[in-house]
Amino acid sequence: MIYIFCAPSGSGKSTMVQHLLNNYPNLFELSISCTTREPRGQEVHGREYYFITPDEFKARIENNDFIEYEQVYEGLYYGTLKQEIKRIEQAGRQVLFDVDVKGGINLKRILGDRATSIFICPPSIEELRRRLEGRGDTSPEMIEKRLAKAETELADMKYFDRVVINDDLQHAFEQLDAIVKGE
């Protein structure tokens, strides 16, 4: 099974994905996307993302390397490489995708029953702002852009197979465990 995780930025999607990676050793692996944004904090090329230039990104589009890609924020491109699914499945693991909401809907459409799409829902927009500010790695301008986008993303929750409300963290982990055990 392939799991597609989507959420407005700051909802706790990385926290959920990390929970699965930490608690089910050797069962899951995260697909590494390409992005044209700069690395943040401790991020490393080839671990969180393949950080590439806009020209390299364009070349990869022309080469048909992406299963999907999006201009997630103005001027910033993110894309999922077809090769990542092969790489992870050949290693005998289940693929986790952490993509934006539009990308997740596209991936689910392409992968069909091979994938379960999971929407991580924040308890409120105010809490989303607090989490983004608390994380301390995103500029105030980008926080505003992300919050503006969150409003429309929440409206797309209905297209997902499962919704996990990330209010109390422990409770959210339990909901997620129940989903992966159910599959």
Ligand code: ADP
């Ligand atoms: P995303 O990957 O969706 O952008 P993160 O997983 O980075 O979000 O979470 C955003 C911030 O909120 C992080 O600082 C994280 O530790 C915190 N966080 C995640 N889940 C919760 C929760 N249930 N309660 C409080 N803080 C949380």
Ligand code: 5GP
């Ligand atoms: P961040 O810059 O916070 O790492 O990611 C911003 C957004 O881009 C997140 O919602 C993340 O899930 C999304 N994203 C990361 N990789 C991809 C991808 O390959 N495709 C799409 N469509 N979105 C992605």
